[in-house]
Amino acid sequence: MNGAKRGASRATTIIDIAKVAGVSKSTVSLVLKDSPLVKPGTRQRVNQAIEQLGYVYNRSAASLRTSKSSFVGMVISDLMNPFFAELAVGIEDELNDFGFVPILANTNENVDRQARVLQSLLEHGVAGVIMSPANGTDAWTLAATLPRSLPVVLTMRRVEGSPLPYVGPDNRTGACRAVRHLIGLGHRRIAFIGGFGTMTTQSERLSGYFDALQEAGLQRDETLIFDAAPTRNGGMDAAARALAHSGRPTAAFCFNDIVAIGVTRAIALRGLRVGADIAVIGFDDVVGAEHNLPPLTTVSADTRLMGARAARGLLGLIEGADPATASFTGETRLVIRESCGAQQETIGGTT
Structure with a gap:
């Protein structure tokens, strides 16, 4: 063919490409589907053959065939x-x-x-x-x-x-690390806020919460667990219940950051200071967490x-x-900001 593009007599096929590239037709097929299983050098040879022969890959037809x-x-x-x-x-x-x-x-x-x-x-x-x-x-x-x-x-x-x-993410370890940090700051009445018992994620994070309490020799207090929709409004409603509790918690570990943002809002509306009067920690480290008022301490899941x-x-x-x-299962790390009342730092594994 002397380098000329084929196509005048019949359509180019993957068999033609395989012959020019010196590979099997199945390898050509993998390259056309962008499979990660093909070595870079092989992929380059196949792509050069495709360009030389003027082959146009019809994805719709390929989908119908396969x-x-x-x-x-x-x-x-x-x-x-x-x-x-x-x-x-x-x-x-x-x-x-x-x-x-x-x-x-x-x-x-x-x-x-x-x-x-x-x-x-x-x-x-x-x-x-x-x-x-x-x-x-x-x-x-x-x-x-x-x-x-x-x-x-x-x-x-x-x-x-x-x-x-x-x-x-490793929900249980991440939650344990967060609650352990609150205990290390001197808190003993720590609320768990957000999520529902039907959510496996809540179950895993609640298990981590209990692990940290057990490590510190603290008894479980089921009255400090406040189920709520995993939303800002859910966080605000649950915080209202927590703040009205006869033994008001001094800290809250929240199901996720969105709940935590609602919790911080509810606390501020009652004239209390987040991080000073009540410590708050979330989970996820969403983009807006560091811009919350105050910036939110949270467990990063590297979303x-x-x-x-x-x-x-x-x-x-x-x-x-x-x-x-x-x-x-990804590692989690605790990103410490102002909402827990401690200096900013990062604790835990890397993802």
Whole structure:
């Protein structure tokens, strides 16, 4: 062909590309699908052959031939929470690097809406799904809704009894570290505020809260646990109940940063000083946490990294990897700011 682009007599095929590049046609296919399994040198040879032969990859036709899609479902339980927006960005960035496009859906913590969303994604033939399950999701319903052949990764919230891979932070250790810090500052009446008992995330963070109390020889006081919606309003309402408690707490460990922001607002409205009269710690380290008034002490879960790891796990499943390799538990670290009444610093592992 003397370097000329082919195409006058017949369409170029991946077999032609494989011959020019000196690889198998399956390797060419992996390059066209942006698979991470191809070595950089091999990828370069294949791309040079593609350019030389003037091959144009028809993704739509390829999807029809392979029954695979370049779209991935991204099902989020509450997009009003900036934590999940950050998580979604981490997922999208990673998927984009490998040629996948996310279809974002918000379930608003509604299991019926979640079921409709999942059904719609299945009808559109997505290659896989990353989901933060709505509160109340059970393993049986999830198994009945999702085909066993569909790659699925759960993130930020486990589903009890589900064998699906899970990606999320070490909630228990992070919570223990936060409450241990409050105890070290001299607090003995520490409230746990936010979330519901039906949430596995609350259960894990509450376990860490109890671990720290036990370490310090402090007794559990169930009256200091205030369930509430994981929202600003939920935090404000729960804080009002905590502040009206006969044995008012001197500190609060909150289910997440959004709850903590609501708690700090409720405290300020009552003429009390956050960090001086009542210490407050959140969880997640969302972008706005350091700009709260006062800046919020919180447990960092490295949200974008969690999103990226969830995406990598799903991409592995799509490529046929062992589901066990898709699970990941990230380290957490305590980021100390003014809301707990201590000097700013960072305690704990790195992610």
